[in-house]
Amino acid sequence: MNRIAAQAVSLEIAGRLILDAVSMESGPGRFTGIIGPNGVGKSTLLRIMAGLLSPTRGEALLNGSPVSRLGARALARELAYLPQETQIDFAFPAWEVVMMGRHPHLGRFSVEGRRDEEAVRRAMELTGTLHLAEQPVTTLSGGERQMTFLAKTLAQEPNVLLLDEPISALDLNHQLRALNLIRSLCREGMAAIAVLHDLNLAARYCDELVLLARGRVLAMGSPRAVLTPANLKEAYGVTAMVRTDPLTGCPHVVAFDDPSESRDDRRFHVLAGGGTAGPTLAQLVRRGASVTVGPVEERDPDAQLARALGLPVLTYPPFHHLPDGILQEAGEWLNRADLILAAPVPLGPANAALERLLKGRQVLPLGPRPQTQALLLTDLLPQKPANLEHILAS
Amino acid sequence: MPTRPTPLTRRLFAALLLLFFVLIGAIVVSAALGPVSIPWDHTAAILLKRVGIATSIPITERELLMVDQIRLPRILVGGLVGAALGVSGVVMQALFRNPLAEPGVVGVSSGAALGAVGAIYFGLAGVSRWFMPAAAFVGAMFAVIIVFLVWTRSRRSGAGTLLLVGIGINSFLSAVISLMVANAPNEHELRGIIYWLQGGLEARTWEHVHLVAGPILLGCLLLMAFARDLNMLLLGDDHARTSGIDVARTRGALLAIASVVTGAAVAVSGIIGFVGLVIPHSIRLVAGPDHRLLLPASALGGAAFLIIADTVSRLAWNPITIQVGVVTSLIGAPFFLYLVLRGDRKGATR
Structure with missing residues (x-):
């Protein structure tokens, strides 16, 4: 009844x-x-x-x-x-x-x-x-x-x-x-x-x-x-990120309107980590770009954001050094991308191997550089870091 | 600690008792006053005799005739018409959720007017003294049925559409009436038409009372049985329907009953304006919008008001005639404005 x-x-x-x-x-x-x-x-x-x-x-x-x-x-x-x-x-x-x-x-x-x-x-x-x-x-x-x-x-x-x-x-x-x-x-x-x-x-x-x-x-x-991002896109025509709200434990939606102008259908790969890539990922997805992310530690905030946006993300287990196998696979992901962006990821012993991915590739550093003494991935690149709008415009 | 408002039954009893005494007072005053005034005690004795209570006060034959055969029937017709207009006004305002609705809104009054004016125009009024009321009542029902038919044929069957259909039919009928007025065959007929259109209670007899007492009293009682349904309709069709009211059927029944009640009233009084608008409003401003109180209070209030207005029309500016329909507007409008201003200050209305 x-x-x-x-x-x-x-x-x-x-x-x-x-x-x-x-x-x-x-x-x-x-x-x-x-x-x-x-x-x-x-x-x-x-x-x-x-x-x-x-x-x-x-x-x-x-x-x-x-x-x-x-x-x-x-x-x-x-x-x-x-x-x-x-x-x-x-x-x-x-x-x-x-x-x-x-x-x-x-x-x-x-x-x-x-x-x-x-x-x-x-x-x-x-x-x-x-x-x-x-x-x-x-x-x-x-x-x-x-x-x-x-x-x-x-x-x-x-x-x-x-x-x-x-x-x-x-x-x-x-x-x-x-x-x-x-x-x-x-x-x-x-x-x-x-x-x-x-x-x-x-x-x-x-x-x-x-x-x-x-x-x-x-x-x-x-x-x-x-x-899900796909359902919300279909129903409302918006780009949405769905993640679990840490306080309520319930799905939480953040939506971005789709700019009909400035669409970008290139393939991007973002070298992320330490929660530095969020706004970049959202911007790219909003513009309709296909984006891949990684390698990044499994529990890194950037990994969670990428998943919430429904993006393919290459991860490795926490408290481990970046494994060689993953690095190799990452190399293949990078090769498929039209444009590779590097977020200002802090480097440490665990992810120091990221440097090897930069060799022989055109990688653009994302700015601005945060005020920190630590060594960042973007510091290893010859170009000056620029913000995303700037990179996309050029 | 806030509790529920004063129980309805207590407010109901107090308000109706008060209005009942006002009505009795109006009847006695009206019966005593006239071109020939009759002492209060004699008037009271005659009225008491009428309801079967004997008194020792001496009454002359002439006084008895004047009160019992001339003034009392006129008073009772006025009371019945006032009650009918008051109650129908309340019902129409609730059905249309519109405080400006009045009994004639679905074409009853203009239909009746067309019937009566047509009877005068074609010289049929003299056939029988019942011909005019009959023509008016038939005209009223005819107009309402046409409004209903047009309404049910329309794709949108809401109350708003009905209001518009009513306005349309009303204008059409008014145009036909104007045509007859302009082309009235002679002065006598023209005067008859205008008198009827302004409403009057002259020379009403016990036969008039008997003719309309049944439909008006029965109709008003039926409408009062729908008090809670009317309350619900004020919240809108969706609320009413999902709280258990068959909205279409209820609205149809209420419109039909209210139309018969109004039609019966208009048939014996002509068109008396303002009662059906001002009485429901005045009572609502004082007693609130609950129909369980509003309907019986408007019946008593409408009756008392029309009796008082008719008394004024008989006495005032003698020997100038002033019709009761004119008086209702002259007294009613300022009183109504006073109530609106007072109500606004209290914040009781919008």
Whole structure:
């Protein structure tokens, strides 16, 4: 039970295919996020599952039965929906607005009882809106109003909760609070689906993500499986780096827009290490260049960044000297590159062998040189270090 | 520690009790005043006798006739019409989520006007004294049905579209009415038309009361049963639907009932402006937007207001005639503005 699904749902409006055979589902204890670029049909899909819109083909199923065949009242006892924003010009006290969530549980002539008041009080406590109970909803701030309407959907005591961009109007604290609340309600057995724009919060709080692009499901599954540089490129057209945030342990996305001008499709190899090559790698990837990296110690920050950008990276085990085999392979990688760049990598006994890669090759040093006494890889090169823009321009 | 607002039932009881006494007061005052004033105690005794309570106060035959057969039916028709307009106004404002909606917004009033004006224009008003109300009611229903049909044929079936269709049909019907006014066969008919268009309660009898009491009272009670649904509709269709309201069916039922109630009222009173707009607003500014309180309060308030306005129209500037529809606007507009200003200061409205 508590299962909501879209089954091969298509929607055509005025000859335009908004959704094309989209299937997804959420079940008890699961918090599912729908992500994707603007205008891709995320809200539309949610509205179809809420029974607000009939699909052209396919259907939305609540616990296996078509949503369209359930009466409004029967549906509302199982499922609650929070619209993106609510326009209201009539000055109901917040308490009464939340109480409206009790409607499907009340008969036409019945009066709200103790049971209903408890549900309202609990919902307002959970959302932190109880202190606003007597205030007219028209005088609340956007965020307070959104939390009040969230309380209304919770007072409905749904088994399935559908939320359309629930946190867009909220400040940071309320965003975290709202998502935490939804997740903890899911832990108690509710199923929730939310349309979200913030990928990092989605990755942190959702159990699974559905990525829509051009009216279709591009990927679904765990946040780690869905949020890949390739998927983000395909869906949003951006260059993205996905790595594990060290504080939350969740995937974290940093995206760069694609400059349509100054594209560069040469093959680059970057001699990296010691966390010196990050911005260079991001810049190159952004310009559409194919980039290889290494050799670099396996746990080096540059190795992690290169992996997060989805780049081939040649690594060697930590606390070892750079092995000859790896050096040889690196030589082959360098030979395949159109341009070889050297980051200001500090040299020590472990990676001193990097010097051998420079021999007989045209390698360009990246600047500016950091203020340090240590010997850097770029110090071994005859040219003066230059910044990347400069090198690419020439 | 913040708690829930004052329980609704307590506010409801207090507000309705107050309005009920205002209404009774209005009825007694209106029955006592006129070209021939009747002493208060005599008026009260006649009214009490009417509801079956005997008193020892001596009443003359003439007083009894005047109050019981002339003034009281007129008062009751006024009260019923006022209640009908007040309640329909509330319902229309909620359905359209628009504080400027009024009972005639879906074409009821202009349809009724066309029916009545047509009856006068073609000289049929004299066929029977029931012909005018009948023509008005049929016209009202006809106009509403046309608005509904156009609306359901349109691709976008939201309340906004209905409002636009209503505006369109209203302008068309008004144009036809203007045509008839301009080409009225003679002075007498023209005067009849203008009187009807301004609304009046002259010479209303017990038969008028019996004619409209049923549809108006029943309709108002039905609408009150939808109070919570109307509250939900104010949050918008998405909220209402996902909180268990069959929005399309509910809206259709409410529009139909409100149209019948308005149509019945307009059929016996002509077009009395401002009541359906000012009463819901005034009550809302004082009592808040909750329809469980707003609907019955607007019924009582609308009834009292129209009775008072009609009393003023009978007395003021004698022997100059001033129609009740003019009075409602003259009293209603400044009062309404006062409420708007007061409400703004309290921050209760936008």
